[in-house]
Amino acid sequence: MNLYKNIVILTGAGISAESGVKTFRDNNGLWEEHRMEDVATPEAFMRDPHLVHRFYNLRRAQMSDVTPNLAHSALALLEANHRGSVTVVTQNVDDLHERGGSKDVIHMHGELGNVRCGHCAEVVQWHGDCDTKTTCPTCAAGGAMRPDIVWFGEMPFHMDRIYGLLAGADLFVSIGTSGTVYPAAGFVAEINQIGRAHTLEINMEPSVGASQFAETRHGPAGELVPVFVEEILRD
Numbered sequence: 141m142n143l144y145k146n147i148v149i150l151t152g153a154g155i156s157a158e159s160g161v162k163t164f165r166d167n168n169g170l171w172e173e174h175r176m177e178d179v180a181t182p183e184a185f186m187r188d189p190h191l192v193h194r195f196y197n198l199r200r201a202q203m204s205d206v207t208p209n210l211a212h213s214a215l216a217l218l219e220a221n222h223r224g225s226v227t228v229v230t231q232n233v234d235d236l237h238e239r240g241g242s243k244d245v246i247h248m249h250g251e252l253g254n255v256r257c258g259h260c261a262e263v264v265q266w267h268g269d270c271d272t273k274t275t276c277p278t279c280a281a282g283g284a285m286r287p288d289i290v291w292f293g294e295m296p297f298h299m300d301r302i303y304g305l306l307a308g309a310d311l312f313v314s315i316g317t318s319g320t321v322y323p324a325a326g327f328v329a330e331i332n333q334i335g336r337a338h339t340l341e342i343n344m345e346p347s348v349g350a351s352q353f354a355e356t357r358h359g360p361a362g363e364l365v366p367v368f369v370e371e372i373l374r375d
C-alpha cells in the first residue's frame with residue numbers, strides 16, 4: 141500500500157543538469173555575457189528579436205544532443221507503478237521528462253519545441269530555427285512568430301490546474317530548482333498553508349526556500365531521485 145495518493149513533483153533546471161543542459165544560475169546567470177533577464181523578457185524580444193531567437197534556436201538545437209538521465213527515468217517509473225496520481229510540474233522547457241517516459245507533465249514555462257504566432261496566437265510544434273522572417277503556418281502572417289516560452293513578467297501556463305493539484309496533493313517534491321523564480325518558488329508555502337502534504341526538497345544544495353520543506357536531501361538528482369522513488373514504491 142503506497143502511503144501517498146496524490147504526488148506532485150516540481151522540477152527545475154537541476155534535474156536536467158546531469159544530461160548536460162546548463163542551469164540558469166550557474167555561470168553567474170549569464171548566457172554569452174547577457175543576463176537571463178536580457179534574453180527572457182518580452183521587452184528583450186521587442187528590443188532585439190534576433191538575439192532572443194538565436195538564444196532559443198541554440199537551445200532548441202541542443203535538445204537533440206542530450207538524453208534523459210536517471211532522475212527523469214525514475215520519475216517515469218514512479219508514475220507507471222504508483223497506485224495514485226503522479227504529476228510532474230516542470231519549469232523546464234526541454235522535453236527530457238517526456239523522453240524519459242513521463243506521461244503527465246505540465247510545462248508551466250512553455251516548451252522549446254513550440255512557437256507561437258503573435259498575430260493569430262496559434263501554437264505550433266517547431267523543430268528547426270525560427271527567426272524574424274518565419275511565416276506562421278496557420279495564418280501566413282510574416283515575422284510574428286516567437287518562442288512559446290513564459291518570460292519574466294508573463295503569466296505561467298496552466299496555473300489553475302497546478303493550484304488544483306497542489307490543493308489535492310499529499311506529497312510535494314521539489315527537485316533541482318533554486319527557488320528564486322515565482323510563482324513556482326511559492327508552491328511550498330502554498331502547500332504548507334493547506335497543511336496536508338509532506339514536503340521534500342531534493343537539490344544539489346539548499347535552495348532559497350529550503351527551510352520551508354519538512355525534509356531536505358542534498359546531492360545530485362541522478363543519485364537521489366532513484367533512491368526516493370524506490371522508497372515510495374516499496375512502502
Ligand code: BJW
Pocket residue numbers: 151152153154155157158163164165166176180231232233249289290291292293294295296299315316317318319320321322323342343344345347359360361362
Ligand atoms: C542540481 C543539480 C543536480 C544543479 N542535481 N540539483 C519580486 C518578488 C517576487 C516575484 C517577483 C518579483 N519581481 C518579479 C517577480 C516575478 C518574477 C520572478 O519570480 N522574478 C524573480 C527573479 C524575483 N516571475 C515572473 O515574472 C513569472 N510570472 C509571474 O510571476 O506572473 C505573475 C503571476 C502571479 C501570481 C501567480 C501566477 C503568476 C514568470 C517567470 C518566467 C521564468 N522564465 C525563465 C526563463 C524562461 C524559460 C527558459 O528560457 O528556459 O524560466 S527564468 C528561468 O528561471 C527559467 C527557469 O524555469 C526558472 C527557474 O530556474 P530554476 O529551474 O530554478 O534553475 P536555477 O538555475 O535557478 O537552479 C537550478 C538548481 O539546481 C540550483 O539550486 C542548483 O544547485 C541545482 N542543481 N545541478 C540536483 N545535478
